[in-house]
Amino acid sequence: MSQILDSYRGLQLGNRWDRAPKWFRTVALLLVVAFAFYLPFLNILPFAYIRTDLNPTGSDWASVLFLIVVYMIAAVGLNVVIGFAGLLDLGYVGFYALGAYSVALFGSPSSPVVQALQSRFDLSEEWAVPFVMCIPIAIAMSLTAGVILGAPTLRLRGDYLAIVTLGFGEIIRITARNLDNVTGGAAGITQVPVPPGPEIDGRSFFNTIDAERWYWLALVILILIVWLASRLEHSRVGRAWLAIREDEDAAAVMGVAGFKFKLWAFAIGASVGGLAGLLFGSKQQYVEPNAFMLNLSFLFVAMVVIGGSGNIVGVLVGAFLLTYLPERFRELQEWRPFAFGLALVLVMVLRPQGLVPSRRRAAEIEDRRHEAEEAAADA
């Protein structure tokens, strides 16, 4: 195993990529994006073997692709919190759930909130907030939740933050489950709106059958989010986060407003999580509390950590693997938790910095190891 890793390292893909001429990088990137858009129709052997619907019991390929991209969006958002700002957020599913519930609560004609609005303002029974308006609502809701959760807790350091956020994820789900007259309780909300679009073959553009359209929509949003996140990384904001991660007190003395930047990281992560949740809820057209269990939070964290915290490409790889592999090998379903645990342990042992690590993160982990060894030697 370690020989495989060594030979992989010998390829020095990261360095080669950095040194490649700009036109090459642009063309390669465009090809990857084009291929990603083509993926739902992938039918050329041997590549078609990556499809998940080769046997009749398999999951719909385009739906799987959609889910992968939604989780990628969530992972890129969580990477801002964990990878860039270095804050361990174990309740990310809370923001994801808030995004899904916002679009359901305000956009579905059957949600208690919309019904209350209908009777209050004498509106027709079909009236609901249009989908396009639900997007800013969902982002605003999750962003506000992020700020409300972050404002008191980001003054805590280290493990305390993880515990508080862990609680937050559960609070959102349990609240959604128990507030029957607002969220529909355990029964959930149906008729969640879909994005507008021209009708084709008597069906609306975004429907439950043609999943590839959802996939393309999510892919466009993912590209946008990745672009914005990399803007943040290579700017004063990214530097401030890095400085806070390395030495918070020294950063403060150098004029970095630590709390402000941490809160921003939290708010940005939260709104991206909300956006991912919105896509998920809208595609399902049905939202219920059990879709937002705590293990989804851990899955998101695992995507970031296994892929390579702090590196956007790494996080995308992590999200892809952790979503795709369980779907591809559905027939081994009962082995899933075992394989998942084994994979986590293997990655932590062989490659603690993640599969596609951020160079800096890798160096930081190496430093910590040396410090721990020195401390052990002293003791």
Add this chain to the structure above:
Amino acid sequence: MPEHEIVGAEELKDTSDHDKIAIETSGAVGEVLLEVDHVTLRFGGVVALNDVNFDIRRGEILGLIGPNGAGKTTCFNAMTGVYTPTEGTIRFKDQEIAGTKPHRINHLGIARTFQNIRLFPEMSALENVMVGCDARHKTSVLGVLFRAYRVRPSEGELPKSGIRRSFAKVFGISRHTLEERAGRRRSMELLRFVGIADRAHEVARNLPYGYQRRLEIARALATEPELICLDEPAAGFNPAEKEDLMGLIRRIRDLGHTVLVIEHDMKLVLGVTDRIVVLEFGQKIAEGTPEEVARNPKVIAAYLGEPDDAA
């Protein structure tokens, strides 16, 4: 302590353009810039600073000396917001700063270095300095994300090639881009100023000890402080390097900064400072020009112990 490589003095020459890094000051040389007013600081029963009282005047190099444990660094920490004084106040430009958050104090115009070097170890030297420059930049997080704040660029700032050039002419250039460029240029200039530009792109942790010390100074200068506090900048230096450092401190003053320096090395302090404040056991025991302080019997006693025949 990191391994100590001896760096030849000729390598550390200042090759910078001083006009590009000099700061604008808001007052006249000689007026009081910072006032430490009867500051007492207690940690439980320990009195770290006891009724300490001195001021720093604009444009001077003030030395703060004293034996180990005299409260020099504590005094620094009180001035830069790390500790809040138990009693007394600290005023900077007639503004009360005791109890203000460290990053706010930095924005007001005080920067410092650390006795035990505290760089951002995995950032390159240049990036370390750029973090300092960011303290003066105005782009917000949303400004970085959406770059909606556009500035009409001057001829020199326009890109050379066709499409980008016309784009910048029509839509302007985002303030973020301009600040980023300016920060990079200024940081590079500062690295030249302290004489370590040859290793600008190396990760801070890999720099030799002398470079790290200088990098700390460059990073502090990047925040454009009116008052820069150097905490034992010569610790671990050999005589040649100390000589170099004295020159650097004077050049820092010439850029328009006021300098407060804590130092053990009497030769360096006496050679470079305009005025000296001496602390012992948390109390000020002397203040004056280097000559006065060097002759002061209390100072001599504090540094060399009481002479036998005085008893």
